Amino acid sequence: GQNIDQPTEMTATEGAIVQINCTYQTSGFNGLFWYQQHAGEAPTFLSYNVLDGLEEKGRFSSFLSRSKGYSYLLLKELQMKDSASYLCAVMDSNYQLIWGAGTKLIIKP
Amino acid sequence: ETGVTQTPRHLVMGMTNKKSLKCEQHLGHNAMYWYKQSAKKPLELMFVYSLEERVENNSVPSRFSPECPNSSHLFLHLHTLQPEDSALYLCASSQVSDNTGELFFGEGSRLTVL
Numbered sequence: 380g381q382n383i384d385q386p387t388e389m390t391a392t393e394g395a396i397v398q399i400n401c402t403y404q405t406s407g408f409n410g411l412f413w414y415q416q417h418a419g420e421a422p423t424f425l426s427y428n429v430l431d432g433l434e435e436k437g438r439f440s441s442f443l444s445r446s447k448g449y450s451y452l453l454l455k456e457l458q459m460k461d462s463a464s465y466l467c468a469v470m471d472s473n474y475q476l477i478w479g480a481g482t483k484l485i486i487k488p
Numbered sequence: 489e490t491g492v493t494q495t496p497r498h499l500v501m502g503m504t505n506k507k508s509l510k511c512e513q514h515l516g517h518n519a520m521y522w523y524k525q526s527a528k529k530p531l532e533l534m535f536v537y538s539l540e541e542r543v544e545n546n547s548v549p550s551r552f553s554p555e556c557p558n559s560s561h562l563f564l565h566l567h568t569l570q571p572e573d574s575a576l577y578l579c580a581s582s583q584v585s586d587n588t589g590e591l592f593f594g595e596g597s598r599l600t601v602l
Contacts, residue, residue: 387528410588421490421578421593466531470589478530 381405383479385467390485391457399452399465399482407472413441413452414466416481422466425452454484462486491515494579494594501569502602509564509597511579517592519584520562522554525576525596537562538584569601 384402391397403411410429414422428434428443428450440453454461467479492513501507513520522534536544537556551573553565562579576598580591 383530412590414591414593419595421492421595422591423490423593424590427588427590468531474589476531476533476589476591480528480530 381471381477383467383469383477385465385479385482387480388483388485390487391454393457393459393486393488395457396453396455397457397484399454399467399484401450401452401467401479403448403450403467403469403477403479405448405469405471405477408445409470409472409474411441411443411450412466412468412470412476413450414468415463416466417463425465457486459486459488490592490594492579492581492592492594494577494597496597497595498598498600500600500602501566503569503571505569506565506567508566509577509579509599511562511564511594513560513562513579513581513592513594515581515583515592517581517583518559519582520556520559521580521582521591522562522564523578523580523593525578531578535564566599569599571601574599574601 382404413425416422426441433442438455443450464481464483466481468476495510519538524532534548535554555563576596578596579594582591
């Protein structure tokens, strides 16, 4: 079966760096997405990786290794507003999105 | 503001009620989706409409009935629901020609079935 694994919850300190990991086992691969979802709000797109390597976008970076079935989302200079759930999703060979259960990130002062 | 609006934001209904969830997108997209989000579980895709035609139905119980009258509007009709149907129902849209497949979500309708 298809599966996406990510930690359920993480805690980090304001101003620090945190890495949220995502491992996947899917039927084919057509890209990996990270979405951010604040409590009570809509998930919003953060990043899309289809090739191996690191994609940087401001304080957020996303890394992909297709051979290892692994990605991470790196958040730098953490701010209180970064407290949210981070959803990892993989597009399989049928262009269907397979979702992880999300990682709840708690930022402490 | 994501360009996708869902109403109502909150809904409480009994098991014998009939209600509908509404979604409207202002992005000119040609695909719309219904997802179910339960606590600590992955998003579950329920229905997909592409160019106003239903292209996917992931074995959803018949007590959920979708309707897509045009490319901007999507409904989810609810009847004789069960308490386990309580969840956040998310609507999303995308542009089929967009290679990245990025989804734009609404803020969801929080459904409680008593």
